[in-house]
Amino acid sequence: MKPVLVVGASVGGSTAANTLAQAGVPVILLERDLSWVKPCGGALPPVAFDEFDIPHRLISRKVRTAEIHSPTERTTAIRVAGLKDRPNDFVAMACREDLDPFLRGRAVQNGAQLIEGKLTDLTVDDDGVTVAYTAKADGSKQSLRVEAVIGADGAYSTVAKLLGLERLPYCTAIQERIALPPSQMERWHDTAALYLGPDVSPDLYAWVFPKEDHVAVGLGAGPGKAKEVRQLLTNLKERVAHDLQGGEIMMEEAYALPIHPRKRMAFDRVMLVGDAAGLVAATSGEGIYWAMKSAQRAAQTLIEHLPDASHAVLRQYERAWWRDYGTMYRFLQWLQKWGYGNARQMEVFTDMCRNNDVQQLTFESYMYKEMTPVPWLAQMRMTGDILGAQIRHYWPRRVFAG
Template sequence: MEQYDVVVVGGGPSGAAVARDIAAAGYRVAILERDRDIGQPVQCSGLVTERTLAAAGISPEIAHNQLVGAAIHSPSGARYDIGGDRVHAYVLDRTRFDLSMMIQALELDVDVHANARVVDIDRERDSLRLTVESHRSIHEFSTRLVVGADGPRSIVAQFLELPPPVEVLRARGADVRLPARLAPDQVLIFTGERYAAGFFAWLIPLGRDRYRLGWGTSRAGSAQTLRNLTDDYPDIFSGMQILSQTGGLIPLGPRPVTSGERGMVVGDAAGQAKATSGGGLFTALTCARYCARTALDALSSDDFSAEKLSSYDRDWRADIGVELEHATALRSAYRELTDADLDLGLRMLRFRGMRAIVNRYGDIDYPSVLAARALRAAPSLLRLAHGRGNLRAFISDNAQSVVSASSD
């Protein structure tokens, strides 16, 4: 049986980051990854900020494209252009991104086992035993500590009996070729029941005639969404050729507890993606730092008790916990808006002042900053949320800046 100080289950960005940072201190670390190829299959649209690339230690040169703005389409088809002032986001090749992160881990002597699916975890006296299915045979690994970076259906979270995230969103996508001539540096957003009930759809330019289409939803099937977009926006989608399709689950609203005796979970396994957008790379890498720090502390003191590891929970929540809670509250309120509510709310973007606020405070990593500023500038938006408890909770959390300003 192979023995490690830490076994990380899952070879995505959060697993690679945690493994890299623990191995950098000289500990023996393994990554067990179910899939054969790191970074495949791609289940991501790859839209990130420069901050995310910095957290990953990867140069922006890896990106397919840079985006300076967005055009938001209301349910009834009105279009509002925002941004255009500076680079707001980068579009990644996720496979290259994941591989680059994995190389960082390999350079620090992390043992990476691909095609290795963890099927069981058991407690021994002073360690854990992981049973792994690989090439149709069974292998066993022994470890002092396990880190679950194993995505939405985390086996490590099940083993630690962690409570579930608030919601699991279904996201679908396709890389497409479009004959239409669209701005090469602007993401298009489509809102409304017909495209992405309770969420939104997006079209990201990749360069030349290639685009990445995606949508999150708990209802409409893929075929219906694509038909509706083509019917309603023929100037954009006529002649669309689908090159490849993808899809996956995004857990939103973090698990209330993300650690237990001899284990922690991070990234999608912990439900750390932003509930407003489903973006999970920045938050995963942020939390990975705290996860590695707690692991190093536990290893050096040989204390893997639930109490010791709970400092991970405290640390990541002190950093981005409030932001994730706000995002969850905003999402709950957003889900309750009707198409008519959305049409009305988005009309605020006709005003130059509101567009200036969006341009100044819009930050896909910290969406609640913009939400608070927008509500402060346009208290009438609160009327959309009349009787909607979650938005009221968000507002009361921001009471100083939002409610007092709205009654000015």
């Protein structure tokens, strides 16, 4: 059997390659630049470490308090705890320069062949796929013959482009990594903060995520706002200035964040996973777990069916994905529009986050990725609180205007 080619050796690609290699499927992992570090906040649910067998030593910090700052700086501090309050209740903060090489190295150890080169072309025929790439070492043009391709090559996916697919609308996410003196790091010891407001993010949120010796200070902004993100970052740093005193900028990084998933992720002999398929969750901007999960599922589909890699077979990956997660993606897209739609809605969103049931259910589903049925009493309490907040933030102005 010809090998499977995985394009992109980041979190998604390395997970796909490792899953295939462990099952004894010959696999080539093609990465255009092994020294590149993916711009990323590095927030991960603890379940990712169990599910993908990632050692906890790669956790730079465990966050147990999440602060939400409304546009008018009303602050809610939330304990990171799910429904059962378990020791694993935390948000893990990882550095991509540690996580990606670990996942890549493990795939290689298990038998994947790693090539540093940039995919430039692919042609699908009845018997396989012919792939062209440019080798990084000497710039030479090379070609490969493979059974199937998994496109894990991120937001600007070359695989998607070569399939003739349109580029997805994407948010732009930017962040600075700022080294803080130890005394100032104490403020962020086990705390992450989210900032809402059109001044820092018109339609998503801004963040401060702590790592061992620095904080990542960043934000996302919706399609068409790439030119504004630097100014928004300056505004954010002014808002957080007190808690960043004495800090030194280590680096600035930015990249696309695709929060509009592709409906079609499977084709004849080709599948798209992670950011290449636009699988970042709206509202939270979470993409690492979903890249690994989709990559694992795409690889499992191939393991089950190779040498048959026809569209009819690979569609099972796509169908199962939307069956299991379609509701979640649609809900989070709706929530983003509702909660981050304007400054007043952001105030309502902050109030909603004060509700105990909302907190527990949100963290339960984020940390353990299980859809939890919501008891009717909790539903009533949440609805009551949300309606109350909605009225509080809109009613007085109408009365005064009248």
